[in-house]
Amino acid sequence: RQQVLNPDVVFDENEFGFITHEENKIRARIEKEMEMTLQNMHPVNYLDAIGENIMDVGGTSSDLFETMCITLATSVILGAK
Numbered sequence: 001r002q003q004v005l006n007p008d009v010v011f012d013e014n015e016f017g018f019i020t021h022e023e024n025k026i027r028a029r030i031e032k033e034m035e036m037t038l039q040n041m042h043p044v045n046y047l048d049a050i051g052e053n054i055m056d057v058g059g060t061s062s063d064l065f066e067t068m069c070i071t072l073a074t075s076v077i078l079g080a081k
């Protein structure tokens with residue numbers, strides 16, 4: 001907090017990438033937990049989880065595209081009358 005209040009403090013941008021010491025500790029803890037999870041996870045389950053995420057994104061994108069097409073078609077029909 002003192003560093004934020006003092007405008008003369010120089011930050012080493014290369015060391016922390018514009019994050020605070022606390023954020024750096026949290027990031028390191030999360031990365032360590034992820035590494036442990038990946039080491040314990042069977043490759044088939046890991047790839048299955050990735051595939052489910054990709055399918056979720058694809059499904060959401062196709063729903064959005066469908067909604068946009070229906071909205072555009074409805075606008076054209078209503079605009080023509």
